[in-house]
Every structure is written in C-alpha cells, then in structure tokens.
Amino acid sequence: MHFKLAFIGFGTVGQGLSEILLEKKEMLKKKYDFTWTVVAISDIMKGSVYDKKGLDMKKVLDLVKKGKKLDEYPTGLKDWDSLKTIRDSDADTIVEVTFTDVKTGEPAITHIKAALNSGKNVVSTNKGPVVKQAVNLLKLAEKNKAFYGFEGVVLAGTPAVNLAEYTLAGNDINGFKGILNGTTNYILTRMEEGMSYEAALKKAQELGYAEADPTGDVEGLDALGKVVILTNVVLGKNIGWQDVERKGITGISKEDIKKAKEEGMRWKLIGSAEIQVNGRVKAKVKPIKLPLNDPLAGVNEATNALTFFTDELGPVTIVGPGAGRRETGFSLLIDLLNINRKISCK
Numbered sequence: 001m002h003f004k005l006a007f008i009g010f011g012t013v014g015q016g017l018s019e020i021l022l023e024k025k026e027m028l029k030k031k032y033d034f035t036w037t038v039v040a041i042s043d044i045m046k047g048s049v050y051d052k053k054g055l056d057m058k059k060v061l062d063l064v065k066k067g068k069k070l071d072e073y074p075t076g077l078k079d080w081d082s083l084k085t086i087r088d089s090d091a092d093t094i095v096e097v098t099f100t101d102v103k104t105g106e107p108a109i110t111h112i113k114a115a116l117n118s119g120k121n122v123v124s125t126n127k128g129p130v131v132k133q134a135v136n137l138l139k140l141a142e143k144n145k146a147f148y149g150f151e152g153v154v155l156a157g158t159p160a161v162n163l164a165e166y167t168l169a170g171n172d173i174n175g176f177k178g179i180l181n182g183t184t185n186y187i188l189t190r191m192e193e194g195m196s197y198e199a200a201l202k203k204a205q206e207l208g209y210a211e212a213d214p215t216g217d218v219e220g221l222d223a224l225g226k227v228v229i230l231t232n233v234v235l236g237k238n239i240g241w242q243d244v245e246r247k248g249i250t251g252i253s254k255e256d257i258k259k260a261k262e263e264g265m266r267w268k269l270i271g272s273a274e275i276q277v278n279g280r281v282k283a284k285v286k287p288i289k290l291p292l293n294d295p296l297a298g299v300n301e302a303t304n305a306l307t308f309f310t311d312e313l314g315p316v317t318i319v320g321p322g323a324g325r326r327e328t329g330f331s332l333l334i335d336l337l338n339i340n341r342k343i344s345c346k
C-alpha cells in the first residue's frame with residue numbers, strides 16, 4: 001500500500017525515521033509492498049511545508065541539518081500550523097513526534113484526536129497521550145476505522161508493546177519489571193566509570209537519549225510514564241501517573257556508586273508493577289542496588305530491559321535499545337508496517 005505521511009514535529013525521532021525510510025525504500029517496497037511519500041511537515045521551531053506532490057526528504061534533511069527553516073524548502077505552502085496540516089493536508093497517516101508531556105499529554109492528544117476524527121492513521125512515539133488516554137484513543141481510532149500505533153513509547157524500537165499484544169497473546173500477564181529509561185541507565189554506567197553526573201547527562205543529551213527537558217528522565221518521570229503505559233495497555237488496568245511511587249537518580253552520588261561497586265552491587269533505576277491478590281496494582285519507579293549476578297545489573301549504556309511475568313511461560317525478558325534517534329525512529333516503522341499489514345489483510 002502507498003502511504004501519504006505528514007510529520008507533526010520534526011526533531012531527532014522524525015529525522016531518524018526519515019533516514020530509515022530513505023535508506024530502506026527499495027527493501028520496504030520489495031518485501032512488504034510498502035511505499036511512501038511525505039507530503040507535509042509541521043514543526044513548532046522549524047516551520048512548516050506542505051506539498052501535495054511530495055517532499056524530497058533528502059533535501060528536507062539537508063536543510064534541517066544545516067539549522068535552516070522549512071520555509072527555505074523550494075516548493076509548497078509554508079504557513080500551515082499543526083492542526084491545519086493534520087486536517088487539511090491529503091496525508092492519510094500522521095507521524096506525531098512532538099515533545100512529550102506525561103502530565104497533560106498535550107499538545108499531542110489534540111493532534112491525535114484531530115487526526116483520528118479525520119479518519120487518518122496515527123503513528124507516534126509520544127508517551128503523553130498513551131499515559132493519559134490510551135484506551136480512549138484506541139477506541140476513537142476504531143470508531144473512525146483508523147489505526148493508532150505507539151510501539152516506541154516503551155523501549156524505543158525494541159518491540160515491547162507488540163511483544164505483549166501479539167507474540168505473548170494467550171498468556172495472563174500479571175506484572176513486569178525493568179530498566180525503562182535509557183538516559184539514566186547511560187548516566188549510571190558512565191558515573192561508575194568515573195564521569196561526573198553533569199558530564200554524563202550532557203553526553204546523553206548529545207546522543208539524543210534525553211527528553212527535551214531532561215528533568216523528566218533523571219527524576220524518574222519518563223520511567224513512570226512507561227510504568228503507567230504498560231500497566232494500562234498490557235496489564236489492562238487503569239492507573240494515572242499519580243498512582244505510581246517515584247524516585248529518580250538525582251540522589252545517587254558518585255560515592256554511592258563507588259561503594260556499591262566495592263560491595264559487588266550496581267545501582268539501576270527500576271520500574272515495575274504487580275497485580276496483587278486484591279486486584280490492585282502496586283507500581284513504582286526507584287533506584288535499586290542490585291547484585292552483579294542479577295540479569296538487570298548487566299544491562300548498561302542506554303540499553304533497556306523488560307521482564308513480563310506470564311502465567312504460561314513464567315518470566316519473559318526482552319533487552320534492547322531504549323532511546324536514540326534511529327532506534328526510536330525505527331519504532332514508527334514497526335507501526336507503519338503493522339498498519340500496512342492490517343490494511344492488506346482487510
């Protein structure tokens with residue numbers, strides 16, 4: 001099937017997906033009968049461009065990498081804001097990759113609702129809407145005969161959401177535990193090697209792991225968002241961010257890390273949830289000092305790990321990238337190919 005895409009937001013993740021789409025164009029066509037045109041981009045900082053005939057994404061990436069605005073793209077309309085782009089462009093699928101706000105879910109919730117109400121599919125790595133309204137938005141998609149994919153909201157392109165929904169289907173999953181934030185895992189890894197907290201955070205930002213406001217990473221809010229998402233989407237409960245106990249890594253000093261190392265232990269920021277006998281969920285994010293022989297203690301850098309506790313198989317663990325430009329961009333390709341498959345099977 002041919003997809004007409006519009007990007008809402010065009011930061012590192014959107015650019016990562018664009019690079020993958022360009023590099024894999026032939027392979028995607030040959031193997032999955034998946035072809036695409038990007039007709040519009042609207043970004044609050046970089047400006048906007050809409051051209052029905054399609055944009056030359058190589059040119060767009062060149063412009064953006066030089067720090068130029070989309071107004072300098074040679075063709076197309078330039079003054080469309082995000083909502084006009086969503087509603088009035090002839091895109092059939094919206095790639096929503098604006099900044100995340102897990103407390104309000106905005107502006108992404110408004111974008112996603114506008115797209116679904118216009119019968120357009122949405123693929124998004126934005127955690128805010130899934131934290132706040134996953135079930136509502138999935139229902140809205142169904143009502144409008146559209147699809148909403150959000151594989152990248154947990155573990156970037158490492159397929160955690162799809163693993164639970166499709167591959168582990170038939171299991172009762174009653175809990176999970178994992179390293180759900182790449183930035184903090186990267187910082188803890190570097191600090192153990194002797195780097196300062198500030199330098200490690202700066203490096204994580206340069207590598208594209210951290211959120212636009214990295215406070216969300218280091219204070220545990222990003223991991224908390226993922227705990228809420230997995231609890232609601234995988235465990236089938238209905239909790240909000242205020243229901244999760246939270247502590248970030250800012251209280252962990254270089255000395256704490258050194259002391260743990262001497263004891264044969266390692267600090268990790270662990271997010272978990274467990275359905276208790278009374279049916280209620282106990283959910284938390286907090287740094288835990290793990291013995292080095294714990295499998296999670298061996299997961300370093302920006303790598304994430306997630307264990308689902310299932311009734312048929314016991315614990316099932318997936319380990320892989322949890323952040324990064326291409327790694328997160330790739331999650332959007334998983335969603336696009338899923339939609340392609342679903343439409344082809346209709």
Ligand code: HSE
Pocket residue numbers: 153155156180181182183184209210211217222322323324
């Ligand atoms: N800032 C997030 C992290 C990005 O470091 O894990 C991926 O959700």
